[in-house]
Amino acid sequence: MTLDHEHELPGAAAWSAPVRAGRTVTLTALADGANATMLIIGADRLDRLNIPDTLKSQMSARIKPGMVLMSDRGLALATVTASSLDWHDCLTGALPDQLLLLELTKHGFGEADLHACINFFSKVSVADDPRASLTYVPDHGHAGDTVTLRADQDLLIFVSTAPHALSDGRAASVAVRLETPDHSEDHTGGHTGDPAPDPELREEAIRALRLTRELIA
Amino acid sequence: MTVTKTTASTSTAVALDTVVDAGDGALVTVPSGGRLQIVDLHGNQAVDTLFYDAHDIDNRYSAFDTIREQRAVFLTTGSRLMSTRLDELAVITDDTCGRHDTVGGACSQESNVIRYGESTRHQHACRQTFLRYGARAGIGQRQLTHNVNFFMNVPVTSSGGLTFEDGLSAPGKYVEITASRDLFVLISNCPQVNNPCNGWDPTPIQLLGRW
Incomplete structure (x- = not known):
């Protein structure tokens, strides 16, 4: 990896920041209870991270390693290649605190682009009751926890470190690292070979990666 | 079909009574205080629905703010439908079905390809309907967000799983939404035939508006 x-x-x-296809983004929690809320917009500046499509195509109500983050138009934005946590919240959004909105505005976006987000390092547990009641889990993420995404097309990422909306804890810092893999056999950057041989990916995720490579990446 | 606000002489007059065919949609303007009833005429019919402040469409329904504010995934009587600004757009004031989804989003031609394969690419899908009927209110791709799926059953489990299952609805079940401000209500009567959200057979719904 080249930093x-x-x-x-x-x-x-x-x-x-923009993240070129093939690069990785690693977030590291620098304190217990850290939260990193993320929005993602694709290469054409219109196609956004779509949490419902991401969840239903991969039969999950949480973000975890081995999932492809999918766009409104059925393309792969990024793959969660690794994480020390197997549950990142994506069901409870973020408070309208202007942090993400201001970043969106810098790139020419606005309120209309406040799509569903991921709250990395945070967990809101779901009860098996008639309403599927939600409870914030205060002791989930710890200092040193990480998550790594590989950009599967050119992206714009937007990150806020506001505390999780259901947390009563203090805001904590998060380290961000962008890296480029050293070898060109990486299937998104390389344009050769079959995409996503990773057996942990579901068929739907592999299909999204293949379509993305065929069309734009 | 397109439905616009009808001036009513009393607050309880039936201002709207129409059937939306299987796979069709509607754009309804509901005035503040107006009650919109959606009737699942034949049972197990997902009704994909978006809500916008009629005077400022950027102030629109937010599925995950709604879920967070009620600390529960499923929608039913008493659920407040919140906007991205945390304004209350509407409240579910009656519900004979029992629970409704807002995690599963709307089907699109592109997501059908991902989920069900290339053969589904040119099947009709909810987001086609949203774009077609939304255009008259200035609602385009950027304004589409994650919707409510009335009558749809998407269990979310404590282990973090999510599936689409047979509906809990039945013929004649209905849900009633009362507008907390003037609203555009954008509806796609879901045409999906690749999963059980419509009982594998999309059917008509009825819209009854009282204002």
């Missing part, structure tokens, strides 16, 4: 960029987001801050 392209790294820096530390303090708690209750926001940041946005």
